[in-house]
Amino acid sequence: SYELTQPPSVSVSPGQTARITCSADALAKQYAYWYQQKPGQAPVLVIYKDTERPSGIPERFSGSSSRTKVTLTISGVQAEDEADYYCQSADSSGTYVFGTGTKVTV
């Protein structure tokens, strides 16, 4: 198994841009996925396959990938975006891995 490394916290002012990174050598070969989790709630998928946004997720959420690092970008951050964010990937054997999580403070 491997680890997905995220910064513990990101602080951003309303209307600014938040960028959350997720790193691992395995990401060069596997897609990454991103979840938002608010206190006391279940995670919600916000990005899949590095850059795709599920229906119902605001356009201000976007994803990008560069070799062994993927980035979740929240443009024009709103107060409601304050949450924990987790990246996730999987290896070819079907083992799933979550990142360490990043707390976004607005």
Place this chain on the structure above:
Amino acid sequence: EVQLVESGGGLVKPGGSLRLSCAASGFTLTTYSMVWVRQAPGKGLEWVSSISSGSSFIKYADSVRGRFTISRENAKNSVYLQASSLRGEDTAVYYCARKADGDYDWYFDLWGRGTLVTVSS
């Protein structure tokens, strides 16, 4: 409404057992692989176990292998997690989640609200 509802959590003594259930509604469980993911208090998400649509492919995290057993009853639209030889470090909210419908879609597009398991004497 498409949803997953977990049940069966509670307080259990170290060494004890618990059976968690996940009931699906609003969609047919038959074609989906399902997983259990847990989250210890104040900690991050941890994948626990997976089961394919026909139960032919089952996988466990190292931390629970040999102690937990995942199963499903498609006719009842339900997935289960039998947790045995429980330890304090198994204390967590246990989430049931649906794997996206695609052979190479390794992510979870639907989650339940979770059920809390507390292991303490």
